[in-house]
Each structure stands twice: as structure tokens, then as C-alpha cells.
Amino acid sequence: MFFTHFSQEDLRPSYFEMFAQERLLPTLKPALRFVLQVFAQRHPRLLPVALKSDEIFTFLHFLLELNSLRKNQASCAEAFYGLRRGHTFSAREASSAVEQGPLSRNEIVSSLVCLVFIPYVKQKLDNLYEEASGSALADMFFQGQNVQQHSMWKTVFVKVYPIFHALYELWFFLQQLLFLFGKTRYYSPLLRLQGILVRRLTAEELRAMPNNTTTSSSKFISLVDRIIHLLKIAAIGGVFAFKFLEWLVAAENKLPRNASYIPPPPVPLRPSSKGISLPTDKSLCPLCHQVRRNPAVCVSSGYVFCYQCIFTFVERESQCPVTKMPSTIHDIQRLFHEQSM
Numbered sequence: 038m039f040f041t042h043f044s045q046e047d048l049r050p051s052y053f054e055m056f057a058q059e060r061l062l063p064t065l066k067p068a069l070r071f072v073l074q075v076f077a078q079r080h081p082r083l084l085p086v087a088l089k090s091d092e093i094f095t096f097l098h099f100l101l102e103l104n105s106l107r108k109n110q111a112s113c114a115e116a117f118y119g120l121r122r123g124h125t126f127s128a129r130e131a132s133s134a135v136e137q138g139p140l141s142r143n144e145i146v147s148s149l150v151c152l153v154f155i156p157y158v159k160q161k162l163d164n165l166y167e168e169a170s171g172s173a174l175a176d177m178f179f180q181g182q183n184v185q186q187h188s189m190w191k192t193v194f195v196k197v198y199p200i201f202h203a204l205y206e207l208w209f210f211l212q213q214l215l216f217l218f219g220k221t222r223y224y225s226p227l228l229r230l231q232g233i234l235v236r237r238l239t240a241e242e243l244r245a246m247p248n249n250t251t252t253s254s255s256k257f258i259s260l261v262d263r264i265i266h267l268l269k270i271a272a273i274g275g276v277f278a279f280k281f282l283e284w285l286v287a288a289e290n291k292l293p294r295n296a297s298y299i300p301p302p303p304v305p306l307r308p309s310s311k312g313i314s315l316p317t318d319k320s321l322c323p324l325c326h327q328v329r330r331n332p333a334v335c336v337s338s339g340y341v342f343c344y345q346c347i348f349t350f351v352e353r354e355s356q357c358p359v360t361k362m363p364s365t366i367h368d369i370q371r372l373f374h375e376q377s378m
């Protein structure tokens with residue numbers, strides 16, 4: 038029930054195959070964000086691009102899924118695990134002409150909505166909630182300090198969203214639990230809504246696979262196919278290279294060091310030409326030009342401001358005011374030293 042049962046007749050995938058394919062692509066998102074941030078640090082002109090990492094990922098994801106749904110009748114991750122979208126788990130029925138044919142236009146559109154659009158909207162709502170709940174917390178601290186009142190919708194959203202989020206996750210969890218125990222044929226509620234089954238490829242389909250790549254009629258389409266294929270390999274290779282580098286850095290940090298050696302401090306990030314200018318008196322806050330109150334550092338750039346000044350700025354602009362580095366309210370850290378205690 039839980040594990041793969043390689044039956045010629047039953048094409049139902051195991052829970053673990055479905056779980057693994059579901060987790061494949063989301064792991065690339067933080068990798069893309071990290072790469073864009075590193076580029077933005079080196080070339081400040083790329084900052085607007087780094088700020089749009091979610092949208093860039095969604096666009097690339099859309100192209101990959103569209104290509105895969107049209108070519109493999111499966112999402113990228115499903116195709117990677119030898120699965121495809123269909124309407125039956127029976128191998129006999131799967132060999133019929135309708136089952137072997139491509140997905141209908143409506144099925145491709147609904148699959149794209151469920152694979153790309155819904156996760157993007159959910160991510161944006163999660164981000165919105167983090168921002169809104171963060172500013173609600175700040176309001177508690179700054180009460181009576183002339184803080185602008187947040188609108189009514191924000192308060193309602195902060196209260197209602199966790200309930201919606203919990204119900205949404207519960208819906209997925211229950212569906213997966215039913216799938217795990219063989220009580221439903223659909224792994225996710227979104228597949229259930231679409232009425233689409235994800236099944237293993239039949240033996241004939243597996244045998245026919247290598248020929249698929251040569252069927253493209255136009256040279257342009259075959260070139261695009263080849264580029265997308267290379268991108269897919271590069272993405273998977275990139276994940277392994279990233280993990281290897283992560284391991285290498287961790288291993289290097291564990292090496293015993295000469296106790297007297299102290300590494301030099303990192304070079305400070307240069308202020309951006311579009312950022313605010315720094316006051317000559319270093320004890321002043323670059324935003325309000327007063328002596329800093331409750332000093333706080335913007336961790337992504339290292340510059341120090343009043344907590345309230347930097348919080349309000351980052352919440353509004355999502356970047357450091359001096360360097361223009363992409364930042365969130367989670368990058369703000371209060372500094373506790375003698376003068377400010």
C-alpha cells in the first residue's frame with residue numbers, strides 16, 4: 038500500500054513517488070533567489086531583478102511546465118519520475134488511443150493554474166501576512182509614538198489569514214492521508230478538482246520515449262526543446278553544485294584554525310548612487326538625521342539606523358535605504374550595547 042508495487046496492470050504511483058515529485062521544483066526557488074542576490078551584491082544595477090525573484094521563478098516555472106505538459110502530458114517533476122497525467126490506473130485502458138493522446142487544452146490550462154498560478158498567489162499571501170503581522174507587532178511597541186494607524190483590512194487580514202492557511206493545509210493533508218491509505222485516487226485536492234489522475238507510464242509509453250524528441254516539425258521548436266532540456270539538466274546540476282559548495286564551506290569552517298588568527302572584517306557594502314546619503318556624523322541615523330534611538334542594523338547591508346526608521350522604510354520599500362540591497366523586516370536586528378541599554 039505504502040510502497041511501489043510494480044504491477045504490469047496497476048499504474049497507480051506510490052505515495053512516496055508523488056511526495057518526491059511534489060518537492061522537486063520548490064527546492065530550486067531559494068537557489069534562484071540566492072544566485073540573484075549574489076549577482077545583485079556584485080552588480081547593484083541588477084537589484085530590481087533580484088527584488089523580482091518570485092516573479093522570475095514563476096515565469097520560468099510556467100515555461101517549463103507548459104513545455105512539459107504539451108510534450109510529456111505531465112508536469113516537469115512528474116515526467117522526471119516517469120509519471121504522466123491521465124484518467125485511469127488500468128494499463129489496459131491506458132493503452133487506448135484517447136489515453137495515449139495529448140492532454141486537452143482545458144486540462145493544460147487548469148494544470149498550469151494549479152501548478153504555477155495557485156502556488157504563486159499562496160506565496161504572495163504568505164508574504165503579505167508576514168509583513169502585516171510584523172507591522173501589527175511594531176504598532177504594539179511604538180504605541181503612543183505617533184505611528185500611523187493601519188487600515189482596517191490589515192487587522193482583519195492578520196486575524197483571518199491564519200485560519201484560511203490552516204484550513205488550506207488541512208485540506209491537502211487529509212487528501213494525502215486518504216491517498217496514502219488507498220481511499221482516494223487523487224494525491225492532491227487540486228488534482229481532484231481537475232479530475233486528473235497522475236499515473237505511471239505504461240511499458241509501451243516507456244519504450245516509445247526516446248522517439249518523442251525527434252517528432253518536432255519545426256526547427257525552432259526543436260531548438261527551444263533542446264534549450265529547455267539543457268536548462269532542466271542545468272537546474273538539477275545547479276542544485277547538486279550548490280549543495281556541494283554548501284558542504285565544502287561547512288567542512289572548511291570546521292577545520293581547526295590557528296587560535297591567534299582573526300579573519301579580517303568583511304569589506305562594507307558601498308552606498309548606492311540611488312540610495313540616501315550618509316550623514317558626516319556617524320552617530321546619527323541616516324534616515325532621520327537624529328541621534329539613533331533603539332539602534333538596529335539592516336543585516337543585508339550592515340548599516341545602522343533607529344529601529345523605527347528602518348522598520349518603516351523596509352516595510353514600505355523592501356530594500357536597504359543606503360545600499361538598495363533587497364531586505365525584509367526579518368533582516369532588521371536590534372543592537373544592544375551599553376549606550377542604548
Ligand SMILES: [Zn+2]
Pocket residue numbers: 322323324325326327329330342343346
Ligand atoms: Zn532615525
